[in-house]
Amino acid sequence: xxxxxxxxxxxxxxxxxxxxxxxxxxxxxxxxxxxxxxxxxxxxxxxxxxxxxxxxxxxxxxxxxxxxxxxxxxxxxxxxxxxxxxxxxxxxxxxxxxxxxxxxxxxxxxxxxxxxxxxxxxxxxxxxxxxxxxxxxxxxxxxxxxxxxxxxxxxxxxxxxxxxxxxxxxxxxxxxxxxxxxxxxxxxxxxxxxxxxxxxx
Amino acid sequence: xxxxxxxxxxxxxxxxxxxxxxxxxxxxxxxxxxxxxxxxxxxxxxxxxxxxxxxxxxxxxxxxxxxxxxxxxxxxxxxxxxxxxxxxxxxxxxxxxxxxxxxxxxxxxxxxxxxxxxxxxxxxxxxxxxxxxxxxxxxxxxxxxxxxxxxxxxxxxxxxxxxxxxxxxxxxxxxxxxxxxxxxxxxxxxxxxxxxxxxxxxxxxxxxxxxxxxxxxxxxxxxxxxxxxxxxxxxxxxxxxxxxxxxxxxxxxxxxxxxxxxxxxxxxxxxxxxxxxxxxxxxxxxxxxxxxxxxxxxxxxxxxxxxxxxxxxxxxxxxxxxxxxxxxxxxxxxxxxxxxxxxxxxxxxxxxxxxxxxxxxxxxxxxxxxxxxxxxxxxxxxxxxxxx
Numbered sequence: 001x002x003x004x005x006x007x008x009x010x011x012x013x014x015x016x017x018x019x020x021x022x023x024x025x026x027x028x029x030x031x032x033x034x035x036x037x038x039x040x041x042x043x044x045x046x047x048x049x050x051x052x053x054x055x056x057x058x059x060x061x062x063x064x065x066x067x068x069x070x071x072x073x074x075x076x077x078x079x080x081x082x083x084x085x086x087x088x089x090x091x092x093x094x095x096x097x098x099x100x101x102x103x104x105x106x107x108x109x110x111x112x113x114x115x116x117x118x119x120x121x122x123x124x125x126x127x128x129x130x131x132x133x134x135x136x137x138x139x140x141x142x143x144x145x146x147x148x149x150x151x152x153x154x155x156x157x158x159x160x161x162x163x164x165x166x167x168x169x170x171x172x173x174x175x176x177x178x179x180x181x182x183x184x185x186x187x188x189x190x191x192x193x194x195x196x197x198x199x200x201x
Numbered sequence: 202x203x204x205x206x207x208x209x210x211x212x213x214x215x216x217x218x219x220x221x222x223x224x225x226x227x228x229x230x231x232x233x234x235x236x237x238x239x240x241x242x243x244x245x246x247x248x249x250x251x252x253x254x255x256x257x258x259x260x261x262x263x264x265x266x267x268x269x270x271x272x273x274x275x276x277x278x279x280x281x282x283x284x285x286x287x288x289x290x291x292x293x294x295x296x297x298x299x300x301x302x303x304x305x306x307x308x309x310x311x312x313x314x315x316x317x318x319x320x321x322x323x324x325x326x327x328x329x330x331x332x333x334x335x336x337x338x339x340x341x342x343x344x345x346x347x348x349x350x351x352x353x354x355x356x357x358x359x360x361x362x363x364x365x366x367x368x369x370x371x372x373x374x375x376x377x378x379x380x381x382x383x384x385x386x387x388x389x390x391x392x393x394x395x396x397x398x399x400x401x402x403x404x405x406x407x408x409x410x411x412x413x414x415x416x417x418x419x420x421x422x423x424x425x426x427x428x429x430x431x432x433x434x435x436x437x438x439x440x441x442x443x444x445x446x447x448x449x450x451x452x453x454x455x456x457x458x459x460x461x462x463x464x465x466x467x468x469x470x471x472x473x474x475x476x477x478x479x480x481x482x483x484x485x486x487x488x489x490x491x492x493x494x495x496x497x498x499x500x501x502x503x504x505x506x507x508x509x510x511x512x513x514x515x516x517x518x519x520x521x522x523x524x525x526x527x528x529x530x531x532x533x534x535x536x537x538x539x540x541x542x543x544x545x546x547x548x549x550x551x552x553x554x555x556x557x558x559x560x561x562x563x564x565x566x567x568x569x570x571x572x573x574x575x576x577x578x579x580x581x582x583x584x585x586x587x588x589x
Contacts, residue, residue, distance in 0.1 A: 019544070041544050043541055043547075049550075049567055049570075052548075052550055052571070053570055053571065053574050054574075055548065056518075056548055056550075056571060056574035056575045056578060057574045057577065057578060058578070059516075059578045059582070060548070061546055061547055061548055062548050062549075063537060063541070063547070063548065063549045064549050064550050064551045065549075073534065073538045074538075074541075075542065078542065
């Protein structure tokens with residue numbers, strides 16, 4: 001089975017034997033891949049019992065821990081890379097979590113659904129309804145996605161926290177790199193991909 | 202009595218005995234002239250000898266973990282819900298070894314055994330035994346059985362501590378360690394409960410500093426110790442659910458007839474205490490609680506658990522239960538965090554349960570599923586191929 005395209009991009013960016021922490025690791029696809037192909041020392045955090053079960057089946061180091069309860073148990077600079085894919089929008093305090101990620105590692109990778117995508121904008125503008133799309137399939141009242149944001153919102157946040165953006169990519173619904181989206185990411189890019197570093201001292 | 206043996210039971214099993222006939226040096230410096238361990242096995246050791254699993258028991262456990270010893274048995278072994286064909290510790294896949302630890306009172310050498318030096322039972326003179334002694338004796342049992350490496354060492358509570366010690370002391374002989382409702386060391390509160398239990402036993406006039414005889418045992422003291430222990434193994438919610446404030450007679454007016462108030466919970470606890478004190482040895486209870494208290498692998502490494510875990514090669518699964526306050530979720534997290542800091546393979550699950558510490562003995566669906574998934578993977582690992 002080939003790796004989901006956004007995860008493949010992340011896998012490319014991670015060095016062999018690195019120490020990787022995956023926040024909201026889901027069914028552990030990324031970590032299973034990294035363990036098998038890059039001999040990383042990786043751990044994934046999740047709270048969904050079904051996700052945890054699948055991770056155990058795969059032999060992934062899954063830790064049952066709620067991101068909203070913080071990451072204080074992970075010492076400063078104890079990892080090489082902290083990854084969080086499609087989870088930012090569902091945590092209670094995204095800003096605090098970002099700070100924690102870059103306390104634990106010098107670099108982090110974050111992907112999230114772009115709420116500024118034109119389809120979202122059209123639904124809100126013309127239907128007058130909260131957008132529902134492939135990558136954000138929930139209705140407003142039962143969505144885990146309590147902090148949806150756009151490319152621009154996220155860049156403002158990173159800027160206000162003083163975290164330099166090392167790399168920005170735009171991926172589409174199939175998580176392939178989107179050429180069109182790269183032109184006008186905030187309007188045309190469905191999924192945002194960011195690599196952040198620590199503030200320069 | 203089982204009318205018939207259930208299909209997913211290991212069936213009728215015979216208890217076996219391993220006798221070690223050479224001196225065995227304990228951590229306390231005392232040497233036993235030899236020892237006997239009672240054990241049972243379920244399933245078959247494969248040709249590669251790679252599928253053995255060791256079950257380590259908790260405070261009052263023993264070797265009879267699964268199946269029935271006779272058709273007259275009222276109940277199967279203490280962990281029958283998890284051990285058997287098709288169960289999480291699947292005897293179609295694994296060769297399961299379960300023993301009664303040294304110092305126990307279910308047939309292995311312990312306070313009830315005859316001290317060859319005196320010709321009488323050891324009683325309170327049985328030397329102090331710590332978790333490492335158990336592991337060392339289990340190694341000898343494994344060698345006797347032709348097992349060099351365990352696919353998994355599994356235990357709850359005090360049993361989990363043995364799994365940790367195994368992974369530290371014999372890193373190349375443990376493929377996986379399953380540590381359930383355990384701790385890397387007891388908290389002061391936890392030791393305090395053990396001390397109250399020991400004092401309850403010691404205060405029984407029949408205890409006689411441990412030199413009681415067969416006929417007259419400190420039944421009340423041991424029963425009281427068990428009652429204290431039992432309360433700490435349950436949760437407040439679980440007890441409310443099970444007993445509430447129900448009166449045994451159901452009629453409050455009966456209260457006036459007797460100063461001996463009879464809430465359901467009282468009657469339950471008394472029964473538990475009495476039943477326990479009739480089949481368990483008080484000196485063994487004291488010995489086992491001491492082993493719990495002394496366990497602290499980090500103490501040899503300036504209290505640094507990460508350093509203590511450095512030799513570990515095993516993959517760990519650490520399981521805890523939300524309402525367990527005797528071995529809380531936090532204690533399990535300490536183990537997990539130290540394993541992560543030591544760069545070891547570890548997975549963890551926090552099971553929602555209202556049954557407190559006792560949860561680890563119950564067939565809670567998610568708990569069973571977590572064990573099944575992890576051990577399914579371990580089975581695939583030791584078979585050197587994909588999961589079957």
